[in-house]
Amino acid sequence: MYTSVHTDRRDFIKKMAVLSAMTAAAGMFPGIVFAEEQERGIPADANLDWKKAPCRFCGVGCSVLIGTENGKAIAVKGDPKSPVNKGLCCVKGYHSILALYGKDRLTKPLVKKNGKYVETSMKEALDLVASKMQKTIKDHGKDAVSIYGSGQWTIPDGYVASKLFKGCIGTNNVEANARLCMATAVTGFLTSFGLDEPMGCYEDIDYADTFVLWGNNMAEMHPVLFSRLLDQRQKRGVKIIDFATRTTRTSMAADKSILFNPQSDLAVGNAICYEIINNGWMNKTFVEEHCNFSKGLTKMGYGLEDNYKFADKPETIDFEDYKTFLEDYTPEKASKISGVSVKDIKYLAAHFGDPNTKVMSFWCMGPNQHSRGTWMNNIIYNIHLLTGKISSPGNSPFSLTGQPSACGTVREVGTLTHKLPHGVVMNKEHRELAAKIWDVPVENIDPKPTYHTVEMFRALDRGDIRFMWIQVTNPMVTMPKLKRYRDGAKKEGRFIVVSDIYPTPTTDIADVILPSAMWIEREGMYGNSERRTQYFEQMVEPPGEAMSDTMQLLEVAKRMGFEKQFYYKDETHIEEIYTEYRKHHEGKKHNMAPLEVLKAQSGAMWPYVDGKSTQWRFNAKYDPACTNGKDFHFYGKKDGKAVIWQRPYEPAAEEPDAEYPYWLGTGRVVEHWHTGSMTRRIPVLHQAMPHAYVELNPGDAKRLQIRTGDMVKLTTRRGEITLPASVNERAVPAPMQVFVPFFDEKMLINEITLDSFCPISKEPDYKKCAVNIEKA
Amino acid sequence: MISILVLLFIGFLINWTYSYYKGLEEAYIPIHDVKEIPIIPSEKKVFERAEYALDYLNMPRDENHQRTLETYYDNRAYAGAPPSIPHPVKEKLGIGGNICLQCHQNGGFVDKFNAYAPVTPHPEMINCKQCHAEQQTQTEFVASNFYKRPAPEVGNNNALPGSPPAIPHQLQMRENCLSCHAGPAAVKELWVDHPERINCRQCHVPMRQEVENVQRFIRTNNGTQ
Incomplete structure (x- = not known):
């Protein structure tokens, strides 16, 4: 108030009025003064400990606050300080912690012996995984082992997976389920701008x-x-x-x-x-x-045949x-x-x-x-x-x-067959940089990409791949034309390791099931759609022998003789890994925020330059990497x-015809996330959406005399499946189209979908194939 | 001659336009500014339903149709979780919005369900189904080991005997006290007997954890300024 001396009288009076209003306001809240007294005598249940974490589910990357008490997560609220969600969550986020406590949580490793799963210790299970991997490499070559990860991998999970397989073992058989959802976004960005991820x-x-x-x-x-x-x-x-x-x-x-x-x-x-x-x-x-x-090029085909290759010119x-x-x-x-x-x-x-x-x-x-x-x-x-x-x-x-963390782990860490944390395996300089940071000979990194996801599962079916480690994902629900890939995975002479938190159709095909620590049972980072990297600390103990995916990979790597590269100390391994990972992205175009920053606030957006997140890339006003002196600089491209x-219009791989006259599209619902392996174990969500259904257009339903709840048989060239009908409920498809959500492992729509994919991104088209429907 | 006609015509135009606008003005019914209760911006939501406070005070209690704390918490995964929708929702397509607000903006008795509709503390958020899901079944996919902590008890969180109790729950999205603590849909145990004292947070303060810890203040210059 002292500064107001040199302002005019009217201003002064105004300010005094404001001040007196403020004093009056303060007087209205005596609680501030008596806070300590107020807190005394308050029942113990006020002692919730709230800690921030990015939400476990979708790519929006809401920041949630998790209330823990006596080592248990018991409540969730939206983080009001987060620039992403500003305090709001969705029904999945509010109930996310319940996903930790399903009764059938995997707590012990299971090894298949004579067709039955036998409990074993984590040490033995990891020994088995490491020795099996070594034996497969010896018998069938390094390209016979593979890892299939996920956009739910934390950044350290994906980073050590890539380092182990690409850097140490020397195979590019590293893929992630983001191939099934974000690969096209990546190729879109790379072709148009030369650099991945949104500019805004x-x-x-x-x-x-x-x-x-x-x-x-x-x-x-x-x-x-x-x-x-x-x-x-x-x-x-x-x-x-x-x-x-x-x-x-x-x-x-x-x-x-x-x-x-x-x-x-x-x-x-x-x-x-x-x-x-x-x-x-x-x-x-x-x-x-x-x-x-x-x-x-145009008329590229649809990738339906094995060993399909396409390179755009x-x-x-x-x-x-x-x-x-x-x-x-x-x-x-x-x-x-x-x-x-x-x-x-x-x-x-x-x-x-x-x-x-x-x-x-x-x-x-x-x-x-x-x-x-x-x-x-x-x-x-x-x-x-x-x-x-x-x-x-x-x-x-x-x-x-x-x-x-489809962005954070798959796209930025580069857990795809052609990718490295910085750049691609085909580029010599990129290989050299990765080899230097990874402390491996540059010859280790194979300059040729191997299999994208669909082709990787085809290779497993053919026998080109003999060993597959699947982490944090459920391909036996999500692969299109599922039957072929499930049968292939079950063939003699294949060894499948699955790390997960619950039994799923994917653990059903496993030879070894490793129990994982999920989300806030361990430490990690996710990266969301707007280039924001967010950190979460461990808040509760994992159940039984459950272990983080990072730790599982580190343990196996050490058993395979790569102690030098995987030198991290148990207590600080996440921090060490992240610090090492940041080196790949140094520079104004992709610098990642240091860990202290991520710990202190609701994440930071890369490029993080001079202590600041970059909100709008390629715009000279906001992005310090622009150097051409103009308003905009798309520096991903050389010029x-x-x-x-x-890009012309071309028809889909399979369009409706006389025999299969309807379009079949698949997708999601608000209550369930991905394959429902977590959200279906949350009572509120399961009870709101207990099973899948087939949505029909009311006109089609009337003609076929189908009402909501009637069983409907869907037939495609791949097989058939029966589902209850949904007419005029959650959504209404256009005439001659049907829609089925894919979360339900009891009604696997992917049994009958088509494995056609975008020839450039190799991402399957789950939204379009031809189907016939009849009342069952 | 022509010029006189033109002048007359211009005169007519002016006159016509004038009377037209005059007419418009008369048709306009000025809206009197509703006298608003002076408020502190950050506390705005507390007062949102203040205009009903006196009605709430004078309203007789309908004991037969009051909700209880038990049913209130049965409908939530934990204290503070968004409640699920316990009744069938006819309108499936759409995000909720006005369909939900018809009953849940101001409440009132619903014959069909023989209950008072609870009033939402955040009517401005219209994507209702984002957080509130209609339950289709009571079965479980698999059983859950989730520990549902007992909800805070009512009425015992006073600092001194008889002093106003502190607020034992999160305020986020629940800033408007009257929507849940007054009116016929209010839970029996949560009913406030003085809804007319609309500045709730004058006496009731949130418990800790809501506020960030601040270091104890130490004066460094010993008051020499």
């Missing part, structure tokens, strides 16, 4: 005027972010446009819902580009300064070529392919085209689990690049993730320019 961040939500959701049921799959959208609509009247193949909760909440035929998003996306260019909405200076045009084109190409995608022509009205295509285009509107695109599994997924990702970037609506607050093409790709 969640804060874009607070600035954007229009949100376009591309085949993305956000209300159920990313509910906390969707609530941020709804909040903005209440405060600022933003527009939410749902562009999807099925009417969902998101469509109902959106301002506008536009339905398109499966696979035709490619045509509509191109039509939007056509409209932008032909209406003069293109941001010419941005495109001239910051964009190149390219085209790749990019070719530079000019703007006129691209413009001519778009002539095939006038709104009228795209409307014929997509079933979307010309008016709606123009409506969408106008939102992108309006120079005064900030547009944020969201997508997740729709454009990713897509047999032309990389193309669809490219097309969304094309739209944002043509209008210059990118890398600035509110203008943001944002690719969402489904797993808590600093992003690529606008000429």
Whole structure:
């Protein structure tokens, strides 16, 4: 108040008024003064200890506070300090801790002997795993052993897995289930920008005027972010446009819902580009300064046959070529392919085209689990690049993730066959850097990628792979065309190790089951969709002999003779691993925040430079890695320019015909996460969504005389499955389409899905195959 | 001649426009500003339902239809967890929003369920089904070993005999006291007998853990400033 001396009298009076109001306010809260006295005599149950952790489930990466008492997790609340969720969670997050306490939790290692599982000690089980791996390498070569991990791996889990397999053993047989959900997002980013992961961040939500959701049921799959959208609509009247193949909760909440035929998003996306260019909405200076045009190969196939190979041949084109190409995608022509009205295509285009509107695109599994997924990702970037609506607050093409560390562990640590923590195995410099940090001879790292996920399971079936270690994932529920891969895994002469916390269909095929410590029973980090790395400490003890996946890998590595590389001390191994991992990413383009920072706050976003998270990459105002002196610098590409790709529409691998006249799409529900192995053990969630179902269009249901609850037989070329019908319930598919959630291990929809994949990303298309339905 | 006509016409236009706007003004019914209770921004939510406080005070208790603490906690995985939806929801498609708020914004007696609808403390959050799930069955997938800690007891967390009890639960998303502690849907044991004293947190303070620990204040310059 002393500083107000030199201000004028009126100001002074104002300030005095404020001050007296504040004094009065303070007087209203005597509790502050008596806090200590208040606390005395309070029952013991107020002594909850709250600690922060990123949520165990999806890729949004909410920060939750977990209340523990007497060594047990007993309550959850949203972390109000988190810039991600700002104190809010979803039903899964609020009940996440119950996933620790299912009665059938695995607590002891189990080894299969004469067809039966026998309990053993952790030491013996790990000895067996190490010796089996060594013997397989001796008998069948290093490429006969493999590890299949997950986007639920913590960063240290994935890092030591990669170091052991790629650096020490010398095989690129490292894959993760993120291949089934995020591989397309990666190839999308790499082809368009040369660097993975979104340029923007969640804060874009607070600035954007229009949100376009591309085949993305956000209300159920990313509910906390969707609530941020709804909040903005209440405060600022933003527009939410749902562009999807099925009417969902998101469509109902959106301002506008536009339905398109499966696979035709490619045509509509191109039509939007056509409209932008032909209406003069293109941001010419941005495109001239910051964009190149390219085209790749077309008619790539669908990867249905074993040993399918594809390498794109990019070719530079000019703007006129691209413009001519778009002539095939006038709104009228795209409307014929997509079933979307010309008016709606123009409506969408106008939102992108309006120079005064900030547009944020969201997508997740729709454009990713897509047999032309990389193309669809490219097309969304094309739209944002043509209008210059990118890398600035509110203008943001944002690719969402489904797993808590799909970005952190799979994409950043690089637990994919072609990847290294920094760069790819094909690149000599990248191999040299990794070998140096890993303390292994550079020759150890094989310059040739081996198998992507689908091909890895095919190799297991064929016998090229003999040993597979599966951690934190459930491929015997999630692999498409499941039967082939389950039968293959069960063949003689295969050895499968599964690390998990509960029995699943995947532990059913295991020779050794290792009990894992999950989430807050150990220490670790996750990386979410907005490049945010978050740390969590151990809060409770794991049950029985359960051990973290990191520790399991370290123990096996040491048994295999790699003590030198795996030198970490038991008490500090997570910190040591993270510090070593950070070395791979040094530099302004990808620097990771030090551990102290992650411990002190709700995570930090890389590139973390000079003590600051980078919110908008490639934008000189926010990103210190920009060096070209212009407003934007897409430094992932050599010439600093992003690529606008000429990508046509091509049909799906299997489309409905006379014999199988319906489309089958699969997906998720808000209550369950992934394969339900955790969420189904949470009573509230199981009771809300006890089993899978098949959603029918009411018109189709009426014709077939099917009502909700009736059993329906679905038949595809891969087999058949019977499920209860759901008509006019959670969501409504378009006519001649059905939808089935995949979480239910008792009703495995993946028995009948197709294993076609995007030839560039090798990610399967779970959203499209042909099916016949009849009343069972 | 033409110029006179033009002048007349302009005159007519001006007159017409004037009377048109005049008419508009008359049709406009000024809305009187509702006199708001002066509030502290950070405490705003406490007062959200303050306009009903006197009604709550004068409302007779309907003992037959009051909820009890037991049923209240039965519907939650732990004290503080979002309650699940105990009744069938007709509207399956959609996020909840106004469909839920019809009954849960202000409450009231629902014949069908023979109960008063509980009032939500956060009506501004409209994606209701994000956190509240309708239960379809009572069976379990597998049994759970989760320890459901007994909820805080009511009425014994006073500092001194007779002093106002501290708030034993999290305030996050439950800042509006009256939505749960007053009105016919309030839980029997949680009913407050003085809802008209709307500035609840004047006397009732949150228990610790809600607030961050601050170091004991030490004056360094010994008051020389």
